[in-house]
C-alpha cells in the first residue's frame with residue numbers, strides 16, 4: 001500500500017481508495033459513502049429489545065482489592081428468544097444475571113428489562129420487578145423450592161405474593177400451577193414435597209415456579225449444573241418447551257456444551273464483556289435431510305464498537321490501531337503498517353494537531 005495516499009472523502013479510515021464497484025444489484029462505494037455522510041435518525045439499534053445492556057460495569061470493592069466483574073458489557077435480547085450465556089469461570093455471568101434479576105445494582109452503564117430501568121428503580125418498583133417481571137431458576141435445587149410446600153403449592157406461591165389487584169383467585173392459581181407442572185412433565189408429582197422428588201424433577205418444578213406469574217423473562221443460572229447428562233437434557237427440554245409454547249424469553253447460563261448447542265443463540269462472555277456470539281439454524285437438503293449450521297459472529301455494540309477475537313488479531317499482529325476500508329459489502333481491517341515510520345519520527349502530513357510554525 002502507499003502510506004501517503006489520502007483517504008477518500010467520507011471514508012476517513014481508508015488508506016486504500018478504490019474505484020467504485022458494486023456487487024450485483026448492491027450499492028456502489030459512492031452510495032455507501034453518501035449514506036455514511038448522511039446523519040442517521042437517532043434511534044440506536046436494539047431499542048426495541050426486551051433486555052438492553054449498554055456498557056454495563058460492576059465493580060466489587062473489598063478492603064484492599066477491587067474486582068471489575070463486568071467491564072462494559074453490551075447485550076441485546078429480543079422478546080421470545082432462548083439464549084445461552086457461556087464463559088469461563090469468573091467471566092461475570094452470574095454477576096450479570098444477578099443484575100438482570102434485580103438482586104444487584106451495576107456500578108455504571110445502563111440496563112433495561114421490559115422497559116424497567118435497573119439503575120433507577122425505587123425499592124417498591126424493584127420488589128414488583130422481582131415478583132412479576134422476572135422469574136429465576138438457580139443452580140442449587142434447594143434454593144428454588146420451599147421444602148415444606150408441595151410442588152403445586154410452590155408454584156402457586158408467587159401468584160399469591162403478587163399485588164392484590166390483578167391477583168388470580170385461589171382456584172385459578174391452583175389450576176394454573178397444575179397446568180404449568182403438566183407442561184413441564186411433572187404433573188404426576190404435584191402433591192409431593194421437594195425431598196420426594198429427584199434433582200431433575202425439582203428443577204422442572206423450579207421452572208414452573210419461575211413461570212408462575214407469566215414473567216417477561218426467565219433467568220436461569222446453571223440450572224443443570226448439579227445434574228447428570230440425561231437429567232440435564234430433560235430440564236433443558238422443559239426450558240425449551242416453556243419458550244416454545246408460552247413464548248417466554250429465557251436467558252440461561254451454562255457450562256454444559258451439550259446444552260449450549262441446543263439453542264439458536266449462544267453469547268460468550270470474556271473478562272466481563274460479551275465477546276462472540278454463535279447463531280444456529282437448521283437447513284434441509286433436497287432429500288429432506290436436515291443439518292444444523294452454526295456460525296460465530298463478533299458483536300457490534302450499539303455505539304458501533306467491535307471486539308475482534310484474539311484468533312484473528314494475533315496472527316496478523318493487529319494492535320493499538322488498525323486501518324479500516326469501507327467496501328460495498330464489507331469492511332476491511334488491516335494492520336497499521338505506518339506504525340514503524342511514525343514511531344521513528346518520519347514525516348506524516350496526515351497527522352492532526354498544530355503544526356510547528
Ligand SMILES: Nc1ncnc2c1ncn2[C@@H]1O[C@H](COP(=O)(O)OP(=O)(O)OP(=O)(O)O)[C@@H](O)[C@H]1O
Pocket residue numbers: 060061067068069087088089090091092093094095096
Ligand atoms: N460479591 C462479590 N464480591 C467480590 N467479588 C465478586 C463478588 N461476586 C463476584 N465477584 C468476582 O467477580 C468476578 C465474576 O464473578 P461471577 O460469579 O460473575 O463469574 P461467573 O462467570 O459466574 O463464574 P462461575 O462460572 O464460576 O460461576 C469473579 O472474579 C468473582 O470472584
